[in-house]
Amino acid sequence: MGLLALFRKTPSTARVAKERLRIIVAQERSARGSPDYLPLLRRELLEVIHKYVNVDPSAVQINLGHEDGHEVLELSVSLPEARRGR
């Protein structure tokens, strides 16, 4: 430290910390606004879909977004590829 610090050009760790926090906090704040029922909704939807198609638990994605002042519930289910040769 001392003299050496004057010549150091690497970003300070405090700045790195602040940058990391900005991202973490922004991410968590956006998740906070989403309603509590999303995980349950996702699970129940999965159960219903599972009755008809054998899908992977990670195949159902639910996102709540904002578009032009509306809330948009986005649901995406990726179905497994149909098996061939049977």
Place this chain on the structure above:
Amino acid sequence: MLDELAADGFEYIVCDSPAGIEKGAHLAMYFADRAVVVVNPEVSSVRDSDRILGLLASKTLRAEQGNGGVKEHLLLTRYNPRRVASGEMMSVDDVKEILGLDVIGVVPESPDVLSASNAGAPVILNVESDASRAYEDAVARLLGETLPLRFVEEPKRSFFARMFGG
């Protein structure tokens, strides 16, 4: 129970919350009118404080009743002005900016805190200590006084001490 204490004539009832964001914190904050969120200038601490602030704004009686919510204050502790000056520690302004709140006090990192804790005596009683005076200031501000922040600047050191990192 809080009503009984109030009936006994207490004006302020301070409820300490256990560390972490769990049941204890929920219980401690639920009936609060004001909250002092204690934060260190570290990533994990600031992050947890942001989460607590989110809970204060939603999971408290005042928030549920919609009458203005809990008044939030920030208390920054374990602050080391020397490390802030050398870019190794986030500054008061950094923390204020990220959490979007003003601070009610800044307590400098001090060996007196551990000594006081070891002895089981509140550090605020050690009037010689910077930490004690910083806590005094924070309390005064909580009670509505306006005081300038102390102990946020690096103490002036001699030219030689600085050059040799003393």
